[in-house]
Amino acid sequence: MTQRLALKDRDLFWPPADELTEATERIRARLGDWPPTHAPWRICLTAPDAPNGGDLIVIADAQQHREQVARWLVQGAGVIEAAQNTATLHLGGETYRLEGHLADDWIAALAAFLDCGFDPHDALVLALAWRDGDETRADDAFPADLARFPRLAGLPAAPAQAFARCPDRLGLYPVLPTAEWVERVLSFGVKTVQLRRKSAEPAAELKREIARCVAVGRAHDAQVFINDHWQAALDAGAYGVHLGQEDVHTADLSALAAAGMRLGLSTHGYYEILRALHFRPSYIALGAVFPTTTKVMPTAPQGLRRLARYVRLLDGVVPLVAIGGIDLQVLPDVLATGVGCAAVVRAVTQAADPAAAVSALQLGFTR
Template identity: 95%
Template sequence: MTQTLALKDRDLFWPPADELTEATERIRARLGDWPPTHAPWRICLTAPDEPNGGDLIVLADAQQHGEQVARWLVRGAGVIEAAENKATLHLGGEKYRLEGHLAEDWIAALAAFLDCGFDPHDALVLALAWRDGDETRADDAFPADLARFPRLAGLPAAPAQAFARCPERLGLYPVLPSAEWVERVVGFGVKTVQLRRKSAQPADELKREIARCVAAGRAHDAQVFINDHWRAALEAGAYGVHLGQEDVHTADLSALAAAGVRLGLSTHGFYEILKALHFRPSYIALGAVFPTTTKVMPTAPQGLKRLARYVRLLDGVVPLVAIGGIDLQVLPDVLATGVGCAAVVRAVTEAADPAAAVSALQQGFTQ
């Protein structure tokens, strides 16, 4: 665990604040070892003369500084509006609205989580999960009580009923490019698969593909999820759909929940985890754990340390799926975090012998 830190010689706050820096060091020393951050953010308690892309400017009321805030945002700076147990981050054209507890040392906690390498919206979530004195209560004071975490404001209403549950530990979860692959892999005995079509195709052809996948799942007593194409999946009676964060704003989640369709949601950090939990999905995917070439990722790889933190926070709350760059070599390390499911792509589709690859991967879940 980190014992000494070199924060006092860094430009953490504007104006410089020795007491905040000392509090940040105390908190940071109890958060564990993390790779050094590549984005040295500076928290500004008053606006600097020349804000830049590394500044996070804290205000009580952003509306009172309307034109200035607009200029700061154009220059790449972020603005945190914090008052009355609410905090809103304006950054990169996005607005992250949080409601929860603001501890007296929340700014020091924010600086500590930024130093751990968390992006500002995730660091702000963790800062609102912080409580004064947490660093004195345990060697590892990293927030792990979901009840302490803030609520996200401004989200679309969740369906009246929660999504149907799926098994707590889904095991091996191949993500496959075609109905032919789905039929092949469920034939190997895999019980959870996903169809992810990356290329555009005519609607009728897509419907036929999905219908084949649904039929294969029923024939082999397997759970087939359909990525993105929720309308066609609903029409075909699919077991489940998997959606990205942006899809919750456009998909008819109420219709899916009412039909008993299971819902999996992608996440890439603490803020998106809270957003996913709001919709009460059947499972949450955590990724990308490792670098992946199968799709363009919006964030850097999460790594095993973050995955372990997500599992600790969410274990027993919702089934979890680790995804991104997972193969037979790293599978034991992934499962050691406690996650009950690992999604794989190339480990199956690019294997010289897919049946043997599936068998070896499945054995990894029994060891």
């Protein structure tokens, strides 16, 4: 018997809609156990008199309501344009354009995924991956068929050729601050590392650091990725680069792909995963899994439940890297999701005995 959730006492829709609430309950009951969300969202099927920062206002054509839309956005609300096989979310100064199937129950599905705690752009992706009746076909109806997911419109063109492949399971992946650290960790037998230098420094010094990392990587037959500095990595003949979502607008991806370099892309949810897949990278990083102090994160921690869902969706499609707050204590839980690689930072660089820390972490991949 389908479990029913107590959503009727919540302000899910404007105007109130009992049938939509009941459909949301049916769908939400088959999506699994998620921590309750405290986000003040509400889906508005007609414009409310006074929008609030949690409102998502569904309309058919933003051009016909241009002045109203501008006012709603200034007031902190989001606007979803929904037409045949397309849905566009305007929220927080960003526009998310999706092309795909709009089920009859897509609004109820959107509400259910919002209730699971997903941000509106990720919840909308999942709503477009929903099919009417999915909640009746399995106890776990969470979307897991990539072929059903929407296509993102308006993206920069991908390189003509896909990026070169890297091993499907990269294993332990230390992210290190200097060439000296790269040399040290590779001497411990690690086969995949990343140089991540975030401090400002002269270009000549940066190039020397990258060239030094490339050389030691070749000496150890290891895969050395360079974070961010794609041009210097390209000039040095690096094995690969790791870029953030924003970097695909500025990096010469075609030149990197043509040179046979590998590309890793950071993601923080379903929308960014689809965006990364568009560029056919060598691997996709999923994070931050846990809270981290090594960098300022644009999103809340993903957690193990989401990581497991991402792995289920993408396993066999592209190599995956879990990143963010991972240490020896949580590594078994991370690997239990099925992910084949875990990136670590402080677990190595702040260890009292880095060699022993690396040995213990590597042992975790063999259990």
